[in-house]
Amino acid sequence: MHVIAVSNRKGGTGKTTVSVNLAAELAASGRRTLLIDLDSQGHCGLALGLRPHTGQPNVHQLFTNPEARLTTAIQPTPFANLWLVPADPLFDHSQSGQDDYRLKNALVAESLAERFDLVLIDTPPSLDRLLINGLLAANRVLVPYIPHYISVESMRQLVRLLFRIMTRQNRELKILGFVPTLSAEHIRQHRTVNAQVGGEFGAARILPGIRNDIRLAESFAAGKPVRLYAPKSRSAQDFARLGQAVILHLELPVPPASSAIAP
Numbered sequence: 167m168h169v170i171a172v173s174n175r176k177g178g179t180g181k182t183t184v185s186v187n188l189a190a191e192l193a194a195s196g197r198r199t200l201l202i203d204l205d206s207q208g209h210c211g212l213a214l215g216l217r218p219h220t221g222q223p224n225v226h227q228l229f230t231n232p233e234a235r236l237t238t239a240i241q242p243t244p245f246a247n248l249w250l251v252p253a254d255p256l257f258d259h260s261q262s263g264q265d266d267y268r269l270k271n272a273l274v275a276e277s278l279a280e281r282f283d284l285v286l287i288d289t290p291p292s293l294d295r296l297l298i299n300g301l302l303a304a305n306r307v308l309v310p311y312i313p314h315y316i317s318v319e320s321m322r323q324l325v326r327l328l329f330r331i332m333t334r335q336n337r338e339l340k341i342l343g344f345v346p347t348l349s350a351e352h353i354r355q356h357r358t359v360n361a362q363v364g365g366e367f368g369a370a371r372i373l374p375g376i377r378n379d380i381r382l383a384e385s386f387a388a389g390k391p392v393r394l395y396a397p398k399s400r401s402a403q404d405f406a407r408l409g410q411a412v413i414l415h416l417e418l419p420v421p422p423a424s425s426a427i428a429p
């Protein structure tokens with residue numbers, strides 16, 4: 167099972183947008199996909215038309231209750247092959263416990279690899295136990311970034327953190343790639359920064375980007391992935407390309423034709 171953490175320590179770089187729309191793309195390709203909303207803002211649920219409410223089983227209860235199970239919190243979504251573990255919008259980050267491997271252990275102990283081909287984890291920007299849990303549960307990390315000059319230094323810091331984790335705590339973890347988001351091809355700065363990121367971190371690691379598109383913000387408000395909300399939009403095309411690139415990088419086997427299960 168591939169477990170992909172979508173991560174960047176900066177807020178507003180498109181983590182949630184990429185998590186939701188890439189998960190939708192992979193689900194639509196026939197892969198059984200689980201999206202875990204580790205950011206307590208609860209935006210993944212909203213983006214899929216599922217409003218979070220307090221009291222519902224969620225991923226954050228793992229950190230406050232040793233008896234809690236991830237399986238109990240898995241919800242179907244309106245979209246085939248796509249399931250969600252929602253967030254607790256009232257989660258208090260100071261109460262995230264002591265265990266850096268809580269999420270990892272839940273994925274393994276509850277045998278989720280038998281039920282899902284892919285898990286995507288939307289992570290919070292704060293460097294706290296939740297983010298570490300996301301990075302230790304994952305075997306791949308995907309980094310959305312906005313191609314501004316200022317992003318490069320924060321990406322260096324992030325890559326240093328990732329390498330520390332990859333060498334000390336999670337040797338399975340690999341960088342799946344960097345995804346330029348909110349980008350405009352005609353802005354020279356964006357091209358320069360993407361070239362710089364490619365030069366520093368490996369050109370092969372730059373995945374197809376997601377251009378600036380108001381349809382993405384609209385689709386979020388409508389509670390649908392953009393591939394369904396505006397299938398002809400440029401962001402729907404960009405996500406289709408990103409999905410294909412991820413499938414190639416992960417060498418995902420072609421799913422059997424009968425595997426498109428309705429939730």
Ligand SMILES: Nc1ncnc2c1ncn2[C@@H]1O[C@H](COP(=O)(O)OP(=O)(O)O)[C@@H](O)[C@H]1O
Pocket residue numbers: 176177178179180181182183184209347348349376377378379380382383386401
């Ligand atoms: N490619 C894009 N084009 C236009 N708006 C975008 C794009 N990507 C993200 N956004 C918008 O930018 C804001 C931040 O994106 P979000 O995915 O929530 O970032 P993060 O999860 O990193 O904080 C949201 O309002 C989202 O709708």
Ligand SMILES: [Mg+2]
Pocket residue numbers: 181182183205209
């Ligand atoms: Mg977010």
